[in-house]
Amino acid sequence: MRQYKWMSIISPVLVAIEVVLETYIPFLMGNIIDYGITPGNLNYINTWGMVLVGLAIVSLVAGAGASWFSSHAAAGFAQNLRHDEFAQVQKFSFANIEHFSTASVVTRLTTDITNVQQAYQISIRIAFRAPLMFIFSMIMSYRVSPEMSGIFAIVVPILAVILYFIIHTAYPMFARVFRRYDVLNRVVNENLRGIRVIKTFDRQTEETNKFKDASNGIYTIFSKAQRLMALNAPVMTFMINTTMLLVSWVGAQMIVGKTLETGQLVSLFSYTMSILFSLMMLSNIITMLSVSQASANRIAAVLREQPSIENPEHPVTTVKDGSVDFANVSMSYMHAAHPSLNNVSLHIKPGEFVGIIGATGSGKSTLVQLIPRLYDITKGTVSVGGVDVRRYDLRTLRDAVAMVLQNNTLFSGTIYENLRWGDAHATDAEVEKAGQMAQADSFVQDMPKKYDTYIEQGGANVSGGQKQRLTIARALLKKPKILILDDSTSAVDTETEGKIMTALRTELPDMTKIMISQRITSIAAADQIIVMDDGGINAVGTHQELLKTNQIYQELNSSQQKDEQDTIKEGGDSNATDAQ
Template sequence: MREYKWMSLLSPVLVAIEVMLETYIPFLMGNIIDYGITPGNLAYIQKWGLVLVGLAVVSLVAGSGASWFSSHAAAGFAQNLRHDEFAQVQKFSFANIEHFSTASVVTRLTTDITNVQQAYQISIRIAFRAPLMFIFSMVMSFRVSPQMAGIFAIVVPILAVILYFIIHTAYPLFSRVFRRYDILNRVVNENLRGIRVIKTFDRQEEEINKFKDASNGIFTIFSKAQRLMAMNAPVMTFMINTTMLLVSWVGAQMIVGKTLETGQLVSLFSYTMSILFSLMMLSNIITMLSVSQASANRIAAILREQPSIVNPDNPITTVKDGSVDFADVSMSYLHASHPSLNDVSLHIAPGTFVGIIGGTGSGKSTLVSLIPRLYDVSSGTVSVGGTDVRRYDLRTLRDAVAMVLQNNNLFSGTIAENLRWGDANATDAEVQKAAAMAQADGFVQEMPKKYDTYIEQGGSNVSGGQKQRLTIARALLKKPKILILDDSTSAVDTETEGKIMTALRTELPNMTKIMISQRITSIAQADQIIVLNNGQINGIGTHEELLKSNAIYKELNESQQKDEQDTIKDTEGDDSDASDAGK
């Protein structure tokens, strides 16, 4: 904002010059009529006519300059505000993000900032011009004729009360409109993300109706607000006509009585229009500011939101090794009725392969999200390399921990550009090596442009399994001390998954590998397997140890083996049917 400060200050100065000249011009015109045209004094007309033209030109230049400076300052202000808001969102922890829906953040970064930009431009130009025009016109009308100016003392308060009622009633409606925009944006966002699911379930008609409901909600409230605001024009027209009629009637009486000149009446007509139009301008300004106030409050809510996870004073900038320790850790999400983790204590040695398994809602993802400090614990301590994660510089900690989620994103750009999110300075050889370990190099090499193949938004032009392998390769390029795979091979076949884990264990023996999986076969070779149940550790051990000592693990293993056997039988049955049909 600082770089646009002088423009923001210069615009009102130019507006003041413009308004002073505009309000002086009718006074000059009145004098030209009374002292030039009426007596036929051509010299007077020529002299003051040139002055009038000169003032009009200066007023035009000042007004144009004010418009340019105000629009430029407003655009710059909006740009900075948008940048600050987006930067603030980037600082948010997962807990902060839960306070705002995605659709709401998008609306605040687009529609709301546009409204505030318009309001800012209005504030430094029109909002300054309208009251100045009102004041200067009132002063000049009293100078021309104090008796005639008394009419304004009656009309202005009446008009002000009417406009206040309209604006005061409409303002709450505009706040509701923006809340409805959030709903509409959410519907659109969900549909764009889930278009395949919608078509699979043939839900197009239902989603169209949902969109119509959201759109109709905006239409209903906005129409009500606009109907109220539409009263401005007829009310102003009525008041202008009434006031002009009063000025004409009283002015005619005064001209007949020799207490007012014709030129003065012409000046008063001009001041009447200026006063009433300045009031109408003020009402429109207040309306716009009311709308933008709702937007400004929504933007301020994001800017005021304090990131719940920040760097500590004197942060540690080196991670010693990939060991992980949980000491009496409990974790509860915002508004949750019960903790996701409860009194968890655990040690993971550096360089080990650890598997985590458990039912839905057992706390698996919550447990690993505490390691890179995506959330903070409610109580207890999480340590990496023997140091509490809250003492680390966040960038240092997250450079040491790579996390691959089940539904990880790829971004618009080439495959190489996506992989270099892990390391922007990685060589082509390093990119290919990481992809090879993740079993991605094979299918990438089959693509026409190989690593220069363009990835569409969200990775829509690669399969789920390919996307997961690419995101694993991206994580490996970070060369982290700890690699977390949160069910991130669910779309990969077991043979390919086995090759990935073999490559990780043989080529990166010093890297701590933590893998969440629903498949026991994926983690059976782990050095240590953790069984979670209802946010607590139910068992720890190797595959063989847990089969003997842990009922939950044993039940999961038997269930999955039965499913595999049933699948094999079904496959053999299909093959037999096909063979009989061939005969």
């Protein structure tokens, strides 16, 4: 609630005032009929009529105020909750994020919080109004006629049992609906993210069918639950009509027997409606709270999730240099059958250019993700600048390590805004200098608005190679001590890639550069090359050393050279055919 707690308190107070006045007004109307209209006492009618109008106005103001305060308090509560949940997600490590799918987190931040917001507004207004209305109406009906109020003692328990059965049966269905929403959001998310692939493979029909299946799953469960809840209205109508008939029949006999006045019977009709409608409101409240409980549990699961990577007590806030050391490091992903890294040890000096190569699944990406502590190791020690990464302040460590992924992300905004993620205070000249080193400046200058060009969501209006060069420029603006390129030049031609690496070596000699690549030509000039195999280091050496001593490296080199020769040959054959 935080800053909205007073609104949350004022709302039920105003509701209580509104209910007290609403239940007193029928009693007063009955008196006006019995002591004013029936005997023809105009003075009594005028006096208490003015009081009646005044009470109605106060009740109206109290009700409107309660509605205003409850709606603002609920909107504020949802705003705080949404902020807290999003902030919690930002604290998560990769391991935490794996607990919740992207679609599930989106559902929790939208649909689930909306349900909880509605339930909160109901809780501080209608959830106070319904029971108070029921209690005060029962009290006032007993005050009017103890004999007539006995009818409610029979009707109310019957209605309560019926409503409980309806709610108890429908609740589990609502809980299942939200899991279906997760599936629907996942289908939509995958479809939008992979729209180019879908169109390339002409899979629109299949994707539409997947969406229909997910949507129909929600419809089937939700409609079944709603059909049960729809029984509320006819049951309530039947009970109201039955009770009104009983009150009319018993009341008529009591009036004839001179034990009940006409005005009192009118009051009892009002209290009958109030009592039964308050029960109906209670059933709707319980339904809404039951539905929101499922949402609240899902939200709470995110809020209670403890980040697996947190700052230590008294963290180190300075990174001395870009040296990296792995000492007997092993690492396993959650639920993985085998470790991704097993007993890895290596030393990287500050300013070195290190290449990493190996087959898919050999542990290359896992190795470099441990340096900025995106995951924690299972065993051993990873050190940066001579200090265990677990001792660093996370912000300090990650500011010192810039990581560029193969499928890195650009965000909606100008090129300037995207690159300044690396340094929010970078000048235009610094941004352009980073662009030049990353070989991005040339194509940016050809754009109509240059660095003020707007990038669409996900970088949809730039090519894959351009996106990679922009993300490298963004990383360089951090001025990191360690730059990690995780296959992040795969979409760049070899000439441009060579210019990028030359710029990094000549202009940033003190920065440690670690490059994962599938192309030996990309890392042949590295100070040392690490050959990964099955989660371990198979060999370490220079390009020439590995060509002489390492079988895996030799096979990779031979295979890539053969592919290049085949490509050149095919190109030559094609040119010869064209010439003929």
